[in-house]
Amino acid sequence: MEPERDLGAALADVAGLGPYFLLETGPAEPGWLPLGEGLGELVTHYCERLGTPDRRVAGSILFQGLASRIWSPLIGCAAAHGSVPDLTGLRWRWAEGAPIGLLAARARPSDMPLFETAMAVLGPLREAWPVKLADGLVWGNAASALAGTRHAARVRPELGPRISGLVGELLRRPPLRGALEPVTLRRRSCCLYYKVPPGGGTCGDCPL
Numbered sequence: 001m002e003p004e005r006d007l008g009a010a011l012a013d014v015a016g017l018g019p020y021f022l023l024e025t026g027p028a029e030p031g032w033l034p035l036g037e038g039l040g041e042l043v044t045h046y047c048e049r050l051g052t053p054d055r056r057v058a059g060s061i062l063f064q065g066l067a068s069r070i071w072s073p074l075i076g077c078a079a080a081h082g083s084v085p086d087l088t089g090l091r092w093r094w095a096e097g098a099p100i101g102l103l104a105a106r107a108r109p110s111d112m113p114l115f116e117t118a119m120a121v122l123g124p125l126r127e128a129w130p131v132k133l134a135d136g137l138v139w140g141n142a143a144s145a146l147a148g149t150r151h152a153a154r155v156r157p158e159l160g161p162r163i164s165g166l167v168g169e170l171l172r173r174p175p176l177r178g179a180l181e182p183v184t185l186r187r188r189s190c191c192l193y194y195k196v197p198p199g200g201g202t203c204g205d206c207p208l
Contacts, residue, residue: 028091032103084113139179142176
């Protein structure tokens with residue numbers, strides 16, 4: 001099978017693991033923005049959505065959500081098909097009442113290993129982020145998003161061991177190393193969700 005057709009089939013398969021695992025491919029229609037653009041406005045939308053004026057809170061939660069959408073199709077394809085999709089030129093789109101969508105230009109295999117493919121997106125995204133956040137918080141969010149991909153095993157139990165192995169391996173790589181407790185995968189930083197009014201509470205892996 002041709003590499004692009006093979007990768008396209010893999011992406012279609014892992015999209016069934018949940019909404020975070022969906023990665024669209026193809027030409028960018030109007031409304032799709034390069035991942036580093038329009039982020040300030042998107043944080044503003046998240047402030048309104050969460051009901052908070054605190055841009056740090058909205059920016060932190062938004063970064064974790066984007067990290068989840070980046071990690072999930074990568075981990076899903078690697079675990080289920082042994083392939084890593086290329087994320088070069090990744091674009092995003094958001095509309096009221098809909099989740100953030102991600103679009104890759106082509107359904108083709110990456111020229112880099114899984115971790116390097118993810119960090120080639122997450123690194124520049126962190127640099128372009130419009131809200132000032134501590135490195136420990138940002139990479140804690142990215143590590144928590146990576147660990148969250150293990151929930152795919154609820155849909156496809158046979159993928160559980162492979163996903164857990166990949167997650168454990170990647171969490172040992174800087175800048176993610178040390179962001180989570182090694183056994184429990186509990187965070188060592190907080191995403192600030194507890195500040196969402198009225199009383200946002202804490203996440204399952206929260207250190208508070």
